Amino acid sequence: MLESLADILGAVTDFGARVDALFLVMLAASLILVAALVALVVGFCVRYRRGRGDHAGPRLDHRLEYGWSLALLAVFLGFFAWGAWVYVDQQRVPDGTLQIRAVAKQWMWKFHHPGGQREINHLHVPAGRPVEIVLASEDVIHSFYVPAFRLKQDAVPGRYTRTWFEADAPGVHRLFCAEYCGTQHSRMRGTVTVLSPDEYAQWLAERTPDEGLAEAGARLYSALGCSGCHEPGSQVHAPGLRDLYGRPVALASGETVIADEAYLRDAILLPEKHVVAGFDPVMPSFSTQIEEADLMRLIAWLRAESRAGGNDGRP
């Protein structure tokens, strides 16, 4: 019922409706509190104004303030738990998302669809299906913000961040950059167009490029020379990559990590950071030879090659 009440605010995702519901309840509680406070302050100021001589009588009991503090604490903890519950649910990306990669730069958003379709500032997504946005930044910190989804996630240079949403119905919504990013920050905005699944399929088909994201990654895999060492049967003793994504990797340091995007990104850019157990640290860093978009293509290919790829190795 609460969530239908929240419809008046116009969120178009389930997460958005839950945010609105929490907000409305907190707003109502706040209004009651403020009204009570105003009534008390104004009432006291009138009733006990100087010269009216009406201040005799017993003082307030100090147990009152302890009772008040504990009651408030309980209410606060309740709101915290509610907010945390909604937040944690949102942090958990569901399985089987449509993964769209976004590269932010001063002052535009570049989106890469899995099929290789690219667009700038104006993103098209299907309704009724969870869409995951993997964010990277080429320069400063930006923030992907769609008010209608109640959703915001910073894009931080040097790492991947991710967020996801599932829009209920077709429609066009604003997209803003919410983290101040320099002169044209306020121009770094666009739209998110939610299409019905059929329309989306049609939209994709009209724009099918020569090669998809993963195919481009496969091309880079040989063009950058990765295959020279990492292909089975190569002269160099290097770990194979084809079924790596989402799998646990034992490191020389004794740790075991999951080969997720952050790991693969580090493995390409900072190879010394996680040396795989049983291998020598011979791989050179590619940090100066590869740009964010190509990195995304490579990782998309690794993900496509892996049989564990679908769940990203995350819970």
Place this chain on the structure above:
Amino acid sequence: MADRDTLPRPNYLLDGGTTLKRWLLTTDHKRVAWLYMVSITFFFLLGSAAALLMRLELLTPEGDLLTAEMYNRMFSLHGIIMVWFFLVPAIPATLGNFLIPLMIGAKDLAFPRLNLLSWYIYAFGAAFTVWATVAGGVDTGWTFYTPLSSMFANGNVSAAILGVFIVGFSSILTGINFIVTVHRMRAPGMTWFRLPLFVWANYATAIIMVLATPVLAITLLLVFVERAFGIGIFDPALGGDPLLFQHLFWFYSHPAVYIMILPGMGVVSELVACFARKRVFGYGLMAGSILAIAFLGFLVWGHHMFVSGQAAYAGLMFGLLSFLVAVPSAIKVFNWTATLFRGSIVLETGMLYALGFIGLFTIGGLTGLMLASMAIDVHVHDTYFVVAHFHYIMVGGMVMAYLGGLHFWWPKLTGRLYNEFWGRFSAVAIFVGFNLTFFPQFIMGYQGMPRRYHSYTPEYEPWHVLSSAGAVLLAIGYFLPLLNLGWSMLRGRAAGDNPWGATGLEWRTTSPPPPHNFRNPPVVQREAYDYGSDDAPVPDREMPR
């Protein structure tokens, strides 16, 4: 007090020389307070002018009055000046400087020359930064986030950062001075639990200044060397971590919020007690909650980073602690209200400001809870909702408290009374103007209007227009106390030593006080705020002949 008609009345404003040189070389804490007061007023006006220009620009969705770069410089200028050169020193360095020795019965602060040095450091650093922001322009925002500030922004960022770094030392020195003074300089009988809450609040503030400011200093210094010499520390291209900058920055800047608000709470406690003629309800818990806020304030910085990509578990801890820090704040609001119960209330100017503070602070605090509910923050982070929230605390809270305190202690500062009608009128005008300016920002913030936007999409226009109209009213409101108080210095009636009938040692000396504060060293025999006793002071507005 029978001898007061016959003895000469030494006066710190006149004794000790009235030339400019004498003022600039003074070590009297009361005069240093004036030096600060004049400087922060100047910076307040400068910061307000920048804000007005921004509000005018935002009247229309297109960026047509200022260029994008100019607008970005304006909000950076506004933020840098208001946070570091106005809000942080506002109450501690002016009213705190003036009142702490008086309230604890000391002749001066522990280190008077250090106190003057603090002001020179402040004035030099602030002037340097303002020169940098005006001459070369700074468009990073007051938060100086890397890598924007270190590698991408144009203009005089290095100089501005250096200036803020310098001003930090002024804060630290003031903090050290206050801590030592409160520990070592209390008059006989002035035990810790007889201290006025204003002193408690400034003491807690001083602790935050001493512990948090150096972290900001080193952080800004690292950004400075990165920008000026290319010694990259946070640079992601070298494997540095831009989020580490945010952690360090907010480790100072969140406690800094309490540097700004705690002294305001101290002022309001004094005002409410005096104008309700009652001991503050729950003195012990009030002092305790000041310390609790100061302590918990150090543990909540990560709530500025819920959407930055920090770990969800870290976010949960910061969210929980942010709710906890709200409890002592709520206790204070409750206790102020309870103090009014069966009081003897007069709505003098100071009281109106104090009540305004309570209302606006409560709204700011409640919206703060919404922001601490992490799910809501995902939506409203970096929108006008946040802008409205912290202006309710910083401007609605802090500036109201500062003005209230200024009016309350004005007779002590100057020995003059201001016009009571215009005082009350300006308190109401500021309250109305403030709400008109900032309440619409909550609404458009929830609708998704991002902050720091030079141009915006047309659906937000009506709220911006309302907000800009309020800003004009607010600007007029801020001029009224300036005129009223200025006028009182020239023409105001002479005030008695204790025009409000307040307790507290500062009211037991003359108005204005003698250079070393007390004719006879005071000895304290009473609890704070003993308004209930039969021989409690009564209002005394007549100048002794």
Place this chain on the structure above:
Amino acid sequence: MSERPEALRFQFEDLDQQRAADEFGMWVFLLTEVLFFGALFLVYAVARWNHPEAFIDGSHLLNATLGTVNTAILLTSSLAIAVADLAVREDARRLARWMLSATLLLGLAFLAVKGYEYLLEYRHHRVPFLDRPFEWPGPDAREGRLFFNLYFAMTGLHALHLVVGCGLVCAMLWLNERSRLPARLTAQVRAAGLYWHFVDVVWVFLFPLLYLVR
């Protein structure tokens, strides 16, 4: 004020209060310094946590011998200023003069050795800024830059503190010759000594973190 024989400043009631306030103030000041360097150590810790190999390789490139020599110099200087503190308290001005001079010379010796290290690093292309070429034997040169950036920032800031300390010791030497107020001088030398010890302690943490991580 200093003409007053009892050396009591007007704001205090008695000398005990004054002494207690002075010393307390110095401790509070040192507390801010702890936080100042503490944040810097935190930055170091995060960087090292992210890039452990680069930091180990980096520390091999530093001259541990010179670092050890400098540690010995600084520890000896702390001893000297501690003796000077005692000497001033007993009003043994000659001994104080010798010990303060020794402190100053040792401090300058530290700075000289540090400067020589910087020179070596400059010559061997280990300075990742000033538009110098940067040479790094391993594969992760980017993180190597980060290590050396931190090295220069941390040791540079420490050296700056030591320069201030040397200035303070100079002032103490001058006061030792001139001051006619033993109580006042004791407090001043005590404060200078506290500061000197603090700078020394910072180095005791810097040295193993930078030179000895293996």
